[in-house]
Amino acid sequence: MISSLEPAVELVRVAKQYADVIAVDYIDLDVKRGEIFGLLGPNGSGKSTILKTILGLVKPDSGSVKVLGINVEDDPVGVKRRVGYVPESPRIYEFLTGLEFLDLTGDIYGMSPSEKKRRIDEYLDALELEGREGDMISSYSQGMKQKVAVISALMHRPELLLLDEPLNALDPRSARIVKDLLRELSLKGVTAIMSTHILEIAQAMCDRIGIMYEGRLLALGTMEELRARARMPGSDLEDIFLELTGTGDVRPVIEALLK
Amino acid sequence: MNWKNVLVLIKADVKSYRIVRGARFRRFRENKLVTFAMYIGAFLLGAAIGWLAGSFYNGTIDPQLTGLLLQGTINLFVSLPTLVLLYGVVFTQIGQIQRIGVKTSIQPLYWFPITWEERTLASVIANTLGFPSAVTIFIGTAIIIASVLIRLVPLALLTVFALLASLFMASATTELSRILQVKLSGAVTKAAGRAAIWVRFAGTILFLLIFYVVYFTVYQQANPLALFEAVAGGQRSVWFIPFVWPGVALSYFAFGVWLETAAFSLASIAFTYVLFLAAVQLNSRFGLYEPPAIRVSRGAYVPRAGLLGRLGFSSMEAGIMRKDFKAFTRRQELMYIFIFPVMFAIMPILSLARTGVEAPALQVAHLVLFAYLSMLPGTIMAMILGSMMIGLEGGSVWYIHSSPIAAKSLVKAKYSFSVLFSLAVTFVCSVVGGVIWTPSARMTLLCVVEAVFLIFSLSMVSISFGIKGADFRELPRPRMIRPRWSLINGGVGMLLALVIVSPLIPLAMKLFFESVGAPIVISLPLADAYLYAALPISAVIASAVLYMFYRIALKNAEEFLIKAEA
Numbered sequence: 001m002i003s004s005l006e007p008a009v010e011l012v013r014v015a016k017q018y019a020d021v022i023a024v025d026y027i028d029l030d031v032k033r034g035e036i037f038g039l040l041g042p043n044g045s046g047k048s049t050i051l052k053t054i055l056g057l058v059k060p061d062s063g064s065v066k067v068l069g070i071n072v073e074d075d076p077v078g079v080k081r082r083v084g085y086v087p088e089s090p091r092i093y094e095f096l097t098g099l100e101f102l103d104l105t106g107d108i109y110g111m112s113p114s115e116k117k118r119r120i121d122e123y124l125d126a127l128e129l130e131g132r133e134g135d136m137i138s139s140y141s142q143g144m145k146q147k148v149a150v151i152s153a154l155m156h157r158p159e160l161l162l163l164d165e166p167l168n169a170l171d172p173r174s175a176r177i178v179k180d181l182l183r184e185l186s187l188k189g190v191t192a193i194m195s196t197h198i199l200e201i202a203q204a205m206c207d208r209i210g211i212m213y214e215g216r217l218l219a220l221g222t223m224e225e226l227r228a229r230a231r232m233p234g235s236d237l238e239d240i241f242l243e244l245t246g247t248g249d250v251r252p253v254i255e256a257l258l259k
Numbered sequence: 260m261n262w263k264n265v266l267v268l269i270k271a272d273v274k275s276y277r278i279v280r281g282a283r284f285r286r287f288r289e290n291k292l293v294t295f296a297m298y299i300g301a302f303l304l305g306a307a308i309g310w311l312a313g314s315f316y317n318g319t320i321d322p323q324l325t326g327l328l329l330q331g332t333i334n335l336f337v338s339l340p341t342l343v344l345l346y347g348v349v350f351t352q353i354g355q356i357q358r359i360g361v362k363t364s365i366q367p368l369y370w371f372p373i374t375w376e377e378r379t380l381a382s383v384i385a386n387t388l389g390f391p392s393a394v395t396i397f398i399g400t401a402i403i404i405a406s407v408l409i410r411l412v413p414l415a416l417l418t419v420f421a422l423l424a425s426l427f428m429a430s431a432t433t434e435l436s437r438i439l440q441v442k443l444s445g446a447v448t449k450a451a452g453r454a455a456i457w458v459r460f461a462g463t464i465l466f467l468l469i470f471y472v473v474y475f476t477v478y479q480q481a482n483p484l485a486l487f488e489a490v491a492g493g494q495r496s497v498w499f500i501p502f503v504w505p506g507v508a509l510s511y512f513a514f515g516v517w518l519e520t521a522a523f524s525l526a527s528i529a530f531t532y533v534l535f536l537a538a539v540q541l542n543s544r545f546g547l548y549e550p551p552a553i554r555v556s557r558g559a560y561v562p563r564a565g566l567l568g569r570l571g572f573s574s575m576e577a578g579i580m581r582k583d584f585k586a587f588t589r590r591q592e593l594m595y596i597f598i599f600p601v602m603f604a605i606m607p608i609l610s611l612a613r614t615g616v617e618a619p620a621l622q623v624a625h626l627v628l629f630a631y632l633s634m635l636p637g638t639i640m641a642m643i644l645g646s647m648m649i650g651l652e653g654g655s656v657w658y659i660h661s662s663p664i665a666a667k668s669l670v671k672a673k674y675s676f677s678v679l680f681s682l683a684v685t686f687v688c689s690v691v692g693g694v695i696w697t698p699s700a701r702m703t704l705l706c707v708v709e710a711v712f713l714i715f716s717l718s719m720v721s722i723s724f725g726i727k728g729a730d731f732r733e734l735p736r737p738r739m740i741r742p743r744w745s746l747i748n749g750g751v752g753m754l755l756a757l758v759i760v761s762p763l764i765p766l767a768m769k770l771f772f773e774s775v776g777a778p779i780v781i782s783l784p785l786a787d788a789y790l791y792a793a794l795p796i797s798a799v800i801a802s803a804v805l806y807m808f809y810r811i812a813l814k815n816a817e818e819f820l821i822k823a824e825a
Contacts, residue, residue, distance in 0.1 A: 104582050108663065
């Protein structure tokens with residue numbers, strides 16, 4: 001069992017390269033137990049690769065990854081058993097119904113029938129999927145598919161959540177439920193690492209934020225620490241993000257498009 | 260009608276169809292010579308055949324033979340439009356069947372400024388491209404070149420126009436049937452409610468089955484000369500069927516009956532236009548039709564313990580197997596696999612019914628057919644299923660990668676599914692074969708036990724190759740396994756199948772030679788007990804293959820589970 005002092009996730013000098021593209025450039029990162037950690041960055045900055053590396057889906061070229069005290073390379077199945085994962089734009093089996101997919105998830109995580117039923121009923125009710133759970137997923141909207149993927153990640157009560165744009169396509173009420181739920185779970189010691197493009201969400205939800213750019217972790221800390229780092233007291237996350245990534249000057253782009 | 264739009268749409272359609280068939284494009288613009296190679300080849304071949312035929316005709320001195328040849332040529336010309344219509348329908352339908360499961364969306368076309376007339380015309384023309392067009396080019400070139408030498412140019416020219424009209428009719432008919440099939444399956448889904456999955460499943464299998472049975476009986480087994488004569492002579496008696504009007508017009512032209520020629524020519528053009536208009540109308544009504552959602556279950560959720568749990572599978576393994584079963588009964592591109600065993604059963608029955616074999620050869624034929632039916636469909640099913648079991652995960656493979664599934668459980672679940680399914684096929688085929696051909700108990704035991712050995716071992720062989728060569732791309736069409744690995748699987752599988760059944764080959768040959776009364780005598784050691792010695796040897800070989808490929812499958816699965824980025 002992991003000690004309360006030991007980080008939930010520990011990345012040491014992790015690097016990953018695809019052909020000529022450096023996806024992750026020697027990153028060190030500790031995420032504490034019960035923390036909600038946000039990964040921010042433009043497209044292709046390496047956020048999803050980091051999440052996949054933590055889960056053992058991507059083997060780093062160098063460095064080590066420890067999750068909940070387990071070295072991912074040594075026991076990937078043991079890690080996956082304790083983690084819930086929502087990929088970006090999840091593709092779920094379209095020939096199953098929402099209910100059948102959640103039933104499969106329960107089976108894969110070895111949940112008892114009674115536990116499975118209780119959790120599925122609770123989540124379907126909370127995320128307003130009741131009434132459509134018996135329909136094939138092929139007929140679901142993108143938001144409904146996202147809800148099914150989120151339930152699938154949460155229903156087996158994982159100790160660590162890896163969420164790649166988890167609020168994508170969710171309606172406001174469901175997004176609110178997921179956000180509040182993550183807060184409550186973090187109070188119970190569940191760690192969450194989420195990547196997002198929506199800076200307001202990161203600002204409102206995350207205890208700490210890491211800003212990624214071209215595979216590097218440019219800045220890491222609480223909102224106050226990031227403001228200090230960017231020397232922008234009182235600024236919001238958007239300004240800090242644009243300043244730190246050096247992508248703030250968008251005027252020439254607009255002018256070129258208007259020509 | 261904006262012809263530029265039609266041309267652009269045809270190009271897009273052709274390109275997408277070629278991608279569906281596995282072509283890879285490295286450059287945006289293709290080499291024109293490569294694109295048109297098939298048509299150039301058909302043209303050159305047609306010209307050569309036409310020249311040879313014309314020269315042969317001119318070189319014939321016997322006036323009686325010349326007269327016969329001329330009459331035969333006219334008969335051929337007259338029958339060609341109807342024949343082109345028949346193969347046009349078949350091949351454009353095959354083109355549609357090949358697109359089952361294609362996931363590319365054509366919706367963006369609908370917010371471009373394109374009319375339904377342009378869209379439909381492009382679709383109808385694009386459907387004819389490829390094999391149907393190449394055959395038509397071949398025939399057209401051959402008859403024009405030949406007609407110059409035979410001095411039948413006017414008839415040949417009219418025949419070419421009739422061929423083009425028939426091909427267009429065939430493609431327009433396929434277009435109409437495609438739209439109606441989508442609408443009809445949607446209506447059935449809506450009406451069937453919870454039973455929609457099984458109705459859709461049975462409907463798809465039935466459609467494919469009827470199509471292929473007709474295809475095999477008409478095209479593979481008909482005598483072409485008899486077909487020419489039957490069509491040439493028969494189409495005027497069925498003049499009220501609009502599809503034969505081009506051929507009827509030609510036959511009147513050949514006899515110099517000008518009024519009827521003109522009437523049927525105009526009627527052919529009018530009917531072609533009516534077919535096109537009907538397709539446009541249906542497309543504009545149902546072209547953007549979305550089939551209704553299938554509701555599989557209603558009411559409160561009740562988890563089931565399930566039979567698989569009682570058979571010793573863990574909840575994870577049973578869950579994966581249940582999911583795969585649903586995939587095969589609900590995904591149209593996977594339903595295709597169910598027609599293989601049925602086709603395997605139908606083809607020998609058809610051929611036996613046609614060839615009037617007499618006893619005692621009939622008895623031997625029955626034995627061979629029983630062996631074929633009890634052993635082959637199940638074995639082929641095991642090899643195909645095994646190779647597809649991992650690749651069928653498609654774009655949802657992230658779920659397998661991110662779930663706590665051990666390599667052993669994955670291989671066990673996929674292998675067990677493949678074996679159970681193939682055993683079921685063998686059981687059904689053996690019962691059907693047993694009822695039809697009534698083999699002896701010894702023969703039945705021999706074939707069924709060998710089939711079981713083959714299924715248990717070759718399923719594992721195919722699973723191991725299926726993991727190694729899995730192809731998860733779903734665009735434009737799910738392929739499940741990369742072609743190279745599919746070939747390797749087929750080759751190695753067949754070789755191992757021969758090795759497994761090899762101890763029984765001398766016995767099979769001895770039985771065969773004895774039954775047909777051949778003067779070849781094969782003396783086996785142990786004589787009567789040979790069967791009971793050969794079967795265990797076969798079992799040992801099968802077990803060795805199974806064990807060896809289990810180790811390979813396990814290693815491949817371990818690699819697959821940690822290499823999610825590949």
